[in-house]
Amino acid sequence: MSNADINDAGLHVEEVNLVEIAKKYGTPCYVYSRKALTESYTAYRNALAGHNDGNSLICYAVKANSNLAILNIFARLGAGFDIVSGGELARVIAAGGDAKKTVFSGVGKSHDEISAALQAGIKCFNIESSSELGRINTVAGNLGLVAPVSIRVNPDVDAKTHPYISTGLKTSKFGVAYGEALPLYRFAATMPNINVVGIDCHIGSQLLDSAPVAEATQKILSLVDALAAEGIKLKHIDIGGGMGIRYNDEAMPSTAEYLAPVLKTLAGRNESLLLEPGRSLVGNAGILLTKVEVLKQGGNDRDFVIIDAAMNDLMRPALYDAWHNIVPVRPRSGEARLCEVVGPVCESGDFLGHDRRLSVQEGDLLAILSAGAYGMTMSSNYNTRPRAAEVMVDGDKTYLIRKREEVAQLFAEEALLP
Ligand SMILES: *Cc1c(COP(=O)(O)O)cnc(C)c1O
Numbered sequence: 001m002s003n004a005d006i007n008d009a010g011l012h013v014e015e016v017n018l019v020e021i022a023k024k025y026g027t028p029c030y031v032y033s034r035k036a037l038t039e040s041y042t043a044y045r046n047a048l049a050g051h052n053d054g055n056s057l058i059c060y061a062v063k064a065n066s067n068l069a070i071l072n073i074f075a076r077l078g079a080g081f082d083i084v085s086g087g088e089l090a091r092v093i094a095a096g097g098d099a100k101k102t103v104f105s106g107v108g109k110s111h112d113e114i115s116a117a118l119q120a121g122i123k124c125f126n127i128e129s130s131s132e133l134g135r136i137n138t139v140a141g142n143l144g145l146v147a148p149v150s151i152r153v154n155p156d157v158d159a160k161t162h163p164y165i166s167t168g169l170k171t172s173k174f175g176v177a178y179g180e181a182l183p184l185y186r187f188a189a190t191m192p193n194i195n196v197v198g199i200d201c202h203i204g205s206q207l208l209d210s211a212p213v214a215e216a217t218q219k220i221l222s223l224v225d226a227l228a229a230e231g232i233k234l235k236h237i238d239i240g241g242g243m244g245i246r247y248n249d250e251a252m253p254s255t256a257e258y259l260a261p262v263l264k265t266l267a268g269r270n271e272s273l274l275l276e277p278g279r280s281l282v283g284n285a286g287i288l289l290t291k292v293e294v295l296k297q298g299g300n301d302r303d304f305v306i307i308d309a310a311m312n313d314l315m316r317p318a319l320y321d322a323w324h325n326i327v328p329v330r331p332r333s334g335e336a337r338l339c340e341v342v343g344p345v346c347e348s349g350d351f352l353g354h355d356r357r358l359s360v361q362e363g364d365l366l367a368i369l370s371a372g373a374y375g376m377t378m379s380s381n382y383n384t385r386p387r388a389a390e391v392m393v394d395g396d397k398t399y400l401i402r403k404r405e406e407v408a409q410l411f412a413e414e415a416l417l418p
Contacts, residue, residue, distance in 0.1 A: 004287050004367055010330040011367055015396040018289055018329045022365050025389050025400060027291040028309035030376050032401075034073060034394040036285035041077050043255035044277060051263050051273060057123075059103050061241050061278030062088040064373040069392050069401035070282065071095035080123065082241070082276035086113035089120060099123075103238065103274065105152065105202070107132075107173055114139045114147075124148040126200050126238070128175055130184055133194065140193035149188060150198030150238060153181045153223065155216035159204030159242065175201065181223055189232050196232060198274070199224060202240025205279060208250055213239060214261040224271065237266065238274035245283040247370045248323050255280065279373040286372025288314050288388070289329070290352075292364045293344065303339045305360055310343020311350040312382040314368060314375050318349040326353045329365035341366070345383050376402075381410050 004011050004018070011018045013033050021031055041058065048056040059080040062071065066088060071081070072095040080101030081092045092102055099120040104113075107128045114136055117125065127133050127149050140147040154175030176184055181199075188194050201216050217239055224234055239262060246252045266273060290309035298304045316322035326341055339360075341353040352368055360366070379387050386405035391398050 004327075004369060006327075006331070011327065013287065013393045016393045016398055018287075018365060018367060021391055021393075021398060022289055022291065022329075024398065025391050026404060027289055027365065028307075028313050028388040029289045029404075030286055030371065030388055030390040031289050032067075032070065032282075032286040032372055032390070032392050034392055036372075037070065037073050037282060038077065040255075040281045040285060041074060041079065044259075044275065044281070045077075047256040047259045048263075048273065048275075051266065052269065052271075056273040056275070057101060057236075059101065059238075059274055059276045060281055061276045062092065063377055064278030065282045065286070065375070066091050066377055067390055067401055068095040069390075069399070071097055074281070080274075082278075086110070086116050089113070089117055089122070093120065103150070103200075103276070105200075105276070109135075111135070111139055115143065118143055118145050118147055122148075124150045124197050124236075126150050126152045127184075127188075128152050130176070130180075130187070133184065133188055133191070137191045137193045146193050146195050148195050148197045150196075150200045150234075150236070151176055151181055151184055151188070152200050152202070153178060153220060155201050155203065155219040157203055157212045157216045157219070159207055159212045178219065178223075182226060185223075185227055185232055186230070196234065198234050198236035198238055198271075200238030200240060200274070200276075202276060203242060205242050206244040207242045208244045208252055210243070210253075210258045210261050213242065214265050217262055217265045221265070221269070234271055236272045236274050237269070238276065241276040241278050241280070243277055243280040245280055245370060245373070248325065281373075283373035284370050286370075286375065288368040288371040288375060290366050290368060292360050292362050292366060295360070295362055298340065301338060302355075303337050305339045305341045305356075305358060305366075306344060307341060307352065307366060308344070309352065309368065309388070310345040310383075310385065311347065311352075312345060312380045312385050313343070313388050314352060314371055315378045315380075316374055317352050318347070319378075324353065324371060325369040326356055326358070327367050327369065328358065328360060329367055332359045332361070332364075334359040345385070381405075384410055386410060 084106040152175040294306040296304040311318040336357040389404035390402035
């Protein structure tokens with residue numbers, strides 16, 4: 001287990017027992033480890049140190065987990081950020097992140113978002129269509145500014161991951177088709193309020209093997225060279241995010257092993273390298289701590305373990321049929337039974353784990369592992385459930401980094417008819 005360890009006292013994160021956290025902050029509750037966050041970032045930094053004199057920037061993909069404390073930890077470590085909305089830009093700035101190290105991705109940037117990003121002085125816009133390019137040129141012109149841009153090219157390689165998180169095929173809504181990239185760059189180079197600075201791609205998520213990324217990088221490099229031959233010189237190459245994490249028993253290479261084929265493809269290049277990792281920086285640095293509310297006998301020899309966390313807290317199982325390890329905080333010696341671990345939400349899709357062997361009683365604490373990425377950020381208030389608290393562990397200390405929501409807050413902005 002990379003994000004929680006077990007000893008005689010039960011499951012703990014760094015030096016803090018999860019029983020103590022449940023007592024102090026209640027459940028359900030996301031618990032993160034500062035040490036794990038720092039280690040995953042450092043693994044990237046070390047792997048990139050030898051490439052192009054360390055001329056690389058790790059732009060953390062904010063959508064994986066956008067809590068200000070987490071953004072702040074990465075900002076202090078020197079990270080840049082990859083954002084997909086004006087809201088995420090505001091978070092980066094509020095967390096002490098550097099706009100000059102921030103890239104803005106996403107297929108539907110609004111006028112207001114573009115304007116806010118230009119005024120904040122971001123590093124570049126990752127352009128996803130010719131329409132967007134024109135819009136950015138116009139907005140920049142109105143503000144008397146020049147927009148730094150990179151075109152997100154769709155390299156048409158198969159990332160071989162879940163279809164919902166595969167983004168590099170030509171049928172995907174993301175990026176500009178490979179064959180349209182050169183003409184779009186030529187056009188961009190003629191625009192008065194556009195400065196072409198880079199190129200990027202992002203082919204998918206939870207990749208266990210970087211061969212498709214290396215293949216995409218190779219295709220991107222031919223575009224970079226073709227552009228240079230026409231006098232359009234790019235400063236950076238952004239290969240996106242996508243490195244997976246171990247949820248179960250996946251054979252996962254280390255960060256250095258994963259990046260090696262890509263760095264080999266890029267060896268000797270002068271352009272600086274950007275990466276946009278999300279999941280691999282935070283996924284295994286967080287767990288969702290939950291309590292067993294009710295045990296219920298089901299048909300088919302399955303018991304239902306109904307917990308106080310649900311699909312609104314952690315959507316990945318319901319959305320992608322994703323598998324998360326679920327472990328008791330204090331293991332019992334009793335016979336383990338086959339269980340369905342479900343939440344209280346009124347949907348049959350509200351499950352956290354199918355077919356788990358568990359020995360639990362009502363009131364027991366469970367930890368849902370590998371929940372640091374796409375957990376809290378995808379949460380909702382479905383069924384008028386307040387969002388969970390978030391806690392950061394740092395050594396033997398704990399910090400509340402997001403207070404549990406209160407029910408009254410959830411409808412405070414609603415209004416009755418006169
Ligand atoms: C989601 C996303 C990322 C991060 O993906 P991970 O799989 O979490 O590393 C990076 N870049 C873009 C453009 C994204 O949409």
